[in-house]
Amino acid sequence: MHTVSINEPESSYLELFRIALSAEDHEARIAALRQVKQVVSAERLRVLSQSDCWTDEPDNQALLTWAARTAAEREDAICEFLRVSRVYEDRNERRLTIAEHAGKLVYLSIKEEKREGVQTPSGILYQLTQAAKEHGIQGGRDKDTVRRSWGAYRGIVHLGMAIDLCDEQASPPEEVLFLAEQIRRVLSTSCPKGASEPYVPQAEQISFVYKSGIWGPRFRDRGLPYRVED
Structure with missing residues (x-):
């Protein structure tokens, strides 16, 4: 299992x-x-650059050196992630969403102590296709599409599930990672x-775990680390 901080x-x-x-595979x-982490660093640096004379502060010299040395790496990562985003919009968003819906049904079945099968005649995937037919959900009505989507994405559905559940319950954003890890362990x-x-x-x-990155040069009570971590 891969862990991302x-x-x-x-x-x-x-x-x-x-x-x-x-994305298509593990x-x-x-x-x-990793590309997203570079996108975040680029955005942090963009905001930081709007602050007057930040490059003149002695405490920021190491950050300035790091930013210059890693600029090309960030640019490449941003371009690659734009490609991932386009494929997501064109094709993978629907597949991922279907898998997340299946994950919610599995999670609910576990919580209700039913622990239904996934591909049994009346199991989770069958329930999902029936619900999709009733509500006109595109893609979810085809059992093969549902089966392939679950098979492809079942290992990562917990993050999207947690985002949705926290939105529905109006939970604070910081709860998302904790709920995602809880769902991952249950599944x-x-x-x-x-x-x-x-x-x-x-x-x-x-697995997604929270890890404080507040260290190094301070900017509006936030820190920007000198590296991009997994």
Whole structure:
């Protein structure tokens, strides 16, 4: 299982991290997540550059050197993430959303102690296709599309699920990562009734953990680290 740390500035860009997770496979998702971190750093530097004479402050010289040395890396990452975003808008948004809906049904089934199967005749994916037919949800009415979407994205649905659930409950943004980790653990430690394998193998998952990034030069009570971490 891959673990991604999210610091304070990055926590304001969780929707971009969700878009990164829409990439086609595990390696592409890890690369896209790193690209988002570069996007966040670029935005922080853009805001910082609007402050008068910040480059003249002795405490900021190391940051200035780091920013100049890594500028090309950030530009490349931004271009690559724009490509990921276009594919998300063209094709992967629907697939990811379908998988997240399936994840919500699985999570609810676990919480209600039903622990229904996913691909059984009346299981989770069947319920999703029926609901899609009733509500006219594009893509969700085709059982093969639903099955492929769940198979492709089941390891990363917890972040989008947490974003949606926190929005519905008007929870503060800082709750998203904690809820996402809770959902991830439930999905990877719970099995359908009569089965020995969990709904989501832990090896397929990406875990998001909060890690304070407040250190280094101070700017409006926020810190910008000199590096981009996983």
